[in-house]
Amino acid sequence: MLLRLLLFCGLATVATSTLAMTLYKSTDAHGEVFFSDRQTPGAQAFVIQERRTERVSRPVLERPKPRYPQPAYRYPLPWRGGPFRLTQGPNGSFSHTDAKSRYAMDIAMPEGTPIIAARSGVVMNIENEQVGRGNDASGNFVRVQHDDGTQGVYLHLKQGSVSVRPGQRVRVGGALGLSGNTGNSSGPHLHFVVQQHTEAGLVSIPYEFNQPVGTLPNFALGN
C-alpha cells in the first residue's frame, strides 16, 4: 500500500512538473546586452518556466462533443408561384376546430397552382378522382409519411392532377399535383396540415413555414 502511495505521488509530481530554463543577461565590453545559458560574474538570472499541461498531449478526438438542441423542421412553402395569402390559420373558427385540423393552414390560390412537397417522405395514400364536393371532405389529396413519423397532408387538389402514387418517395420540392377546390371547400385553396398518430388517434400538430406568409381576411374558405 505504501509503495502504491509513493508511486502515485511520483506520477503526480511528473504530471505537474514544469519545464524550467535559466538564462543570464550580461553586458559586454562594448555595452551590448546579450543573453546566455552560462552564468558569468555580474549576470542577471532569468528563470523561464513552461508549465507542462496534460491537455496538450491528448488526442483531439477525445474532446467531448458539444450538444445542441435539434431545431424543429420549418416547412418551405408547398406551392410554386404566388405570393398567396393565408385565409384560415391554426384554430380558425370556420373549420379548424377539431383535433385533425386544429393546426392546419388554408392558403387561397388559383386552381391549377403546382403543389410541391414541403418535406421529404413516402407517399402513404392519395385520392385523385373526386369531382366537386364529392363524398370525402378532403377532396383529392396526397398524404406523405415523413421520416420522423409525422405526416403532411395536402387537401382539395384538382381532379386528375395528382402525380404521385402510394409507396413513392418524394423529395422536398417534388411535384405532388395541382391545387383545386374539391371536397369541403368553398373556394380554391390548399389546406396543408401536419398530423401525427397519438394515443388519441391521428391529430394535427403545430408547424411553421420557413418564411412569412401574408394573411387575408377569412373569406370562409373552408376546411
Ligand SMILES: [Zn+2]
Ligand atoms: Zn383548412
